[in-house]
Amino acid sequence: MSVDKSTVARIAQLARIRVPEEELDGLAGELDKILGWIEQLDEVDTDGVAPMTSNAEGMTLRWRRDEVTDGDRRDDILANAPEAQDGHFVVPRVVE
Amino acid sequence: MAELTALTIAEARDALARGDCSARELAEAHIAAIEAARDLNAFVVETPERALADADASDRRRAAGAAGAMDGVPVAIKDLFCTEGVRTTACSHILDGFVPPYESTVTARLRASGAVMLGKTNMDEFAMGSSNETSHYGPVRNPWHRRGDNRPMAPGGSSGGSAAAVAAKLCLGATGTDTGGSIRQPASFCGIVGMKPTYGRCSRWGIVAFASSLDQAGPMTRTVRDAAIMLGAMAGFDPKDSTSADLPVPDFEAALGRGVKGMRIGIPKEYRVDGMDPDIAALWDRGAAWLKEAGAELVEVSLPRTKYALPAYYIIAPAEASSNLSRYDGMRYGLRVEGRTPAEMYENTRAAGFGAEVRRRILIGSYVLSAGYYDAYYLKAQKVRTLIAGEFAAAFERCDAILTPTAPNAAFALGEMIDDPIAMYLNDVLTVPASLAGLPGISVPAGLNADGLPLGLQVLAPAFEDETVFRVAEVLEQAAGFELAPRGAG
Numbered sequence: 001m002s003v004d005k006s007t008v009a010r011i012a013q014l015a016r017i018r019v020p021e022e023e024l025d026g027l028a029g030e031l032d033k034i035l036g037w038i039e040q041l042d043e044v045d046t047d048g049v050a051p052m053t054s055n056a057e058g059m060t061l062r063w064r065r066d067e068v069t070d071g072d073r074r075d076d077i078l079a080n081a082p083e084a085q086d087g088h089f090v091v092p093r094v095v096e
Numbered sequence: 097m098a099e100l101t102a103l104t105i106a107e108a109r110d111a112l113a114r115g116d117c118s119a120r121e122l123a124e125a126h127i128a129a130i131e132a133a134r135d136l137n138a139f140v141v142e143t144p145e146r147a148l149a150d151a152d153a154s155d156r157r158r159a160a161g162a163a164g165a166m167d168g169v170p171v172a173i174k175d176l177f178c179t180e181g182v183r184t185t186a187c188s189h190i191l192d193g194f195v196p197p198y199e200s201t202v203t204a205r206l207r208a209s210g211a212v213m214l215g216k217t218n219m220d221e222f223a224m225g226s227s228n229e230t231s232h233y234g235p236v237r238n239p240w241h242r243r244g245d246n247r248p249m250a251p252g253g254s255s256g257g258s259a260a261a262v263a264a265k266l267c268l269g270a271t272g273t274d275t276g277g278s279i280r281q282p283a284s285f286c287g288i289v290g291m292k293p294t295y296g297r298c299s300r301w302g303i304v305a306f307a308s309s310l311d312q313a314g315p316m317t318r319t320v321r322d323a324a325i326m327l328g329a330m331a332g333f334d335p336k337d338s339t340s341a342d343l344p345v346p347d348f349e350a351a352l353g354r355g356v357k358g359m360r361i362g363i364p365k366e367y368r369v370d371g372m373d374p375d376i377a378a379l380w381d382r383g384a385a386w387l388k389e390a391g392a393e394l395v396e397v398s399l400p401r402t403k404y405a406l407p408a409y410y411i412i413a414p415a416e417a418s419s420n421l422s423r424y425d426g427m428r429y430g431l432r433v434e435g436r437t438p439a440e441m442y443e444n445t446r447a448a449g450f451g452a453e454v455r456r457r458i459l460i461g462s463y464v465l466s467a468g469y470y471d472a473y474y475l476k477a478q479k480v481r482t483l484i485a486g487e488f489a490a491a492f493e494r495c496d497a498i499l500t501p502t503a504p505n506a507a508f509a510l511g512e513m514i515d516d517p518i519a520m521y522l523n524d525v526l527t528v529p530a531s532l533a534g535l536p537g538i539s540v541p542a543g544l545n546a547d548g549l550p551l552g553l554q555v556l557a558p559a560f561e562d563e564t565v566f567r568v569a570e571v572l573e574q575a576a577g578f579e580l581a582p583r584g585a586g
Binding site for chain 2: 003
């Protein structure tokens, strides 16, 4: 399958990255080349093979008590905010 | 005593214990070295005041008889590790000015062992790259040059700043992280030792995430012994990382000196890839001969799907990255580029904040995870990953460790490869398979190519047999007698 300009525009929208119109063609070419190279995986017979999702397979997720172990650090967290006011993050209006 | 910046970690530890030098003197010598080598661009943040304060505290601990395993040893920290109160950006524009209010587990452990922090090292943006050229702060220069050629060389990546800093003697050791080869390949390019431990050995907590099923921290040093000492100070169970291994940390240093007599060393024929530098193929044969002379038995093993590891990696890693990097939205920290709506703000911020390679990988990741393509790409890659891990398991029934070259080529000049993403990706063709399988791997400097550039050999072992890796690596190191003498350093 090949990646065209409209596909790149759609993916960029999914990824929430603005891509200027004039860069779409170039990116489509790049991604098409990379995905074409990746498609050599089709040569591998994977029928009946289970997918490996983690290197920690066989490890069971640990349980812990549902309790606060860290907190009360509002000001530390807001210190990195691009804009903060009265203990809150400031973002553009969501509802007009 | 040798010049303070020329010591190994083991030598510094002994010198400090004997009182031949103080932690402050060690710190001062390295601070001066860093200032004198700024043209390498190895550091993106220098923390001299912090280093001196750490060193003074170390000297006081030692006087009180409470020195830790790395007490007074000056180290550099890859900018991927969150360091409390010290800017951490993963060398991305999108994390501009981010100062973490917390410390990563690995750096906290190093601190607890007494290590002195000199600063944060340059790296490929979000650890995505093999040349350090994708850094928002510009490329690092490898202290080595090709014979008769003064073009600046790439240090490898993504831990290029750490590798260059260790090679140029700006620190005694540095932290790196390895997702597909980001510790081992730059170690090979810069003539140093780089160890990626078994996945789960070092906590990922507080390390800026790239591909969580692959990311693993490790030490970059000038000797195998130093890597063993430093890994001992970095590793250990951490309940804050759900994939951290709840196992005791072995005394890695105690694994050294045992030799390889009676060990079976696997030589995988599929690693003789097309386009491999003939000097590297020859060095690989030499490495195998050294191990044989030391009493190991060489065994040919087969890892038939090796060539599919890299394309599988370039689905899995970007897919995980596209998810991990969705947090950079301009709302809570880092760069913000205004927009009329939150959606516009996301799009503007992410367009301005991510560099070309990171954008490319996020787009590939979003594509392979998108409706209609998930099975064909992502699921397929995960199945290939199962097969690759299985091949290693089968090979390790016939051998105790595997010997390969670290990379198919030596360092290249800055700019030489950056316009061809696939050629750049091929740098990791020999390191990625072990990453997919979560295995420990080390790169040991073992010789020079015809251009006078360093070349590394890679040793792999089964999961949680990191000690075997160190044992074999030490024998290679002793046989190689490699001299770390970069031309035109500084």
